[in-house]
Amino acid sequence: MSVADVRTVFDVLYGAYGPQHWWPATTDFEVMAGAVLTQNTAWRNVERALANLRAVGALEPAALMALEPAHLAERIRPAGYYNIKVTRLRNLTAALLDDGGVEGWRSWSTAALRQRLLGIKGVGEETADSILLYVYHRPVFVVDAYTRRIFARLELLRGDETYRQVAAVFEHALPADTALFNEYHALLVRLGSECCRPRPRCSLCPVCVMCPTGRAQAGGSAER
Template sequence: MNKQRLHEIFRSLYKTHGPQHWWPARDRFEVMVGAVLTQNTAWVNVERAIEALERAGALDPHAILDLSDARLARLIRPSGYFNVKAARLKSLCRWYVAKGGWQKLRHWPTGRLREALLSVHGIGPETADDIILYAFERPVFVVDAYTRRLLGRLGHTRAQAPYDDLRTAIETALGPDTTLYNEYHALIVTHAKHVCRPKPLCGQCELKRGCAFQKGKGSSDF
């Protein structure tokens, strides 16, 4: 993957959208909760669910585990798939508490931390990497549907490659940089939501000059 091209994309996105200040949360555990709740829903719905947990005094791993499954599901209902997410959230909390919470886990090597998260029920690569990047502040690039859409339209021939293949290719090109990964992923999400939509607004896009999709081509600048 072309390092120079990736940096050009980042600079264009940053010029267009400015700093994103992600992840929008008050503490690290809230980031973890948000990473589970944001699966298959808009962030505004996650915010409503988190606010409900906070009002109930349940924005804490022990408090969540003390809730009945039904009560937890009702609290996080705004996030959608609430029964499934309640089970996933409890699994994450059980793991988190059993491993000693932040005080212990913050010392784990990134590879061990990622492998352990992936063993938790309902935690896939994207959710695990959200947690690792935004809560633990480790240099792991988050690949999501927005990343694949943007890179695919820009002409990257491996945009639909297996998750870890694409993640590793991006990380290798950019080098380990937590701050860059944080901002880059946030900018991709913002751009994909507001400009590079399913039906793109190409006339408003800073990247259109080098965009294979806009030119009607399948070639790659990567």
């Protein structure tokens, strides 16, 4: 994938969709909780889980840890995999509190904080990078399933690259600009959820003209 490709996709998406105002949360801890809750589920389900936590004042680290695990599970049930996510949320929150809360991690280097986050059971690369970007404003590119699907269909990724290989493509092609990385990921989520679904809706897609998959769809059977 060339630098031009990476920039062109961004320019086209930004032109079509405009700013996405991410991350959709009001506090840093809410971003962290959302980054765990969104694993393997749609954001609308996460919003319901977050609303349940907010309703009992548990969107704050100490308050969340004070909730009985069974009660926490009940609150986050809409986000799915709730028993696993209880453990993951508590693991992340315990580590956060051990290190001085949200502010405690602010002075850490990006590499050290990523290593710390990845050492927490249940925090993978995407969750760690979401926290680095959207809480700590570090210029890291968040790679998710939408990113992989879109760029594989654009034939700009092979599809078998590791997480870090994909992230490196974007991080080398773009200036280390947190706002740009924030916006790019949000735009890809919008494209992936609205158009580049498992069954793509290419006729609605802003990047259709540069997409072999989209052109094949247009030339063959029309989207149903």
